[in-house]
Amino acid sequence: DAKTTQPPSMDCAEGRAANLPCNHSTISGNEYVYWYRQIHSQGPQYIIHGLKNNETNEMASLIITEDRKSSTLILPHATLRDTAVYYCIANNAGNMLTFGGGTRLMVKP
Amino acid sequence: DAGITQSPRHKVTETGTPVTLRCHQTENHRYMYWYRQDPGHGLRLIHYSYGVKDTDKGEVSDGYSVSRSKTEDFLLTLESATSSQTSVYFCAIGTDAGSEKLFFGSGTQLSVL
Numbered sequence: 216d217a218k219t220t221q222p223p224s225m226d227c228a229e230g231r232a233a234n235l236p237c238n239h240s241t242i243s244g245n246e247y248v249y250w251y252r253q254i255h256s257q258g259p260q261y262i263i264h265g266l267k268n269n270e271t272n273e274m275a276s277l278i279i280t281e282d283r284k285s286s287t288l289i290l291p292h293a294t295l296r297d298t299a300v301y302y303c304i305a306n307n308a309g310n311m312l313t314f315g316g317g318t319r320l321m322v323k324p
Numbered sequence: 325d326a327g328i329t330q331s332p333r334h335k336v337t338e339t340g341t342p343v344t345l346r347c348h349q350t351e352n353h354r355y356m357y358w359y360r361q362d363p364g365h366g367l368r369l370i371h372y373s374y375g376v377k378d379t380d381k382g383e384v385s386d387g388y389s390v391s392r393s394k395t396e397d398f399l400l401t402l403e404s405a406t407s408s409q410t411s412v413y414f415c416a417i418g419t420d421a422g423s424e425k426l427f428f429g430s431g432t433q434l435s436v437l
Contacts, residue, residue, distance in 0.1 A: 251426075258414050259426070313383075314366045
């Protein structure tokens with residue numbers, strides 16, 4: 216699996232967009248980018264995933280650069296309940312997910 | 325939310341005693357996983373199962389065994405608990421190997437004294 220690099224922490228104002236970056240410069244052509252989050256003391260929660268194209272669902276948007284070496288998870292209108300650790304994972308479908316340190320997002324009023 | 329239940333939610337035990345954690349699902353998903361989470365290490369895969377009686381080791385399997393006699397239940401056993409196994413244990417389920425949509429349980433906080 217490609218190694219991913221995320222900032223250890225970020226702040227965001229409530230109601231603003233939260234843009235969480237992830238670097239995966241060694242990603243291979245068949246590796247997907249997955250995002251999960253973990254709210255304090257709960258199990259991780261799947262957010263979104265993508266291969267090449269940008270993706271959007273009810274929770275977030277995923278923007279993947281054309282060279283696929285980095286991506287950004289966007290929470291369009293962050294709320295206090297979005298405070299969590301966000302994990303970016305680059306993985307081949309069929310392999311076990313490996314969680315790194317993630318980004319601790321603090322949404323502030 | 326996916327129907328996945330872990331029991332017990334909290335357990336305190338002594339070094340050297342056997343401990344079994346249970347993960348129960350009502351989704352009929354094929355794949356089940358046990359992870360542990362420790363400060364500074366993130367989530368690490370212990371064992372996983374890809375069907376009844378079919379299991380395999382993960383990254384940190386030493387000191388742990390698993391069993392899956394029914395689709396809905398995946399048991400994690402610590403044969404002789406050690407203090408290094410104090411951790412939060414999460415069970416997860418998925419429809420395919422490496423499925424992007426893993427659903428996690430609420431976790432079991434285990435303390436080995």
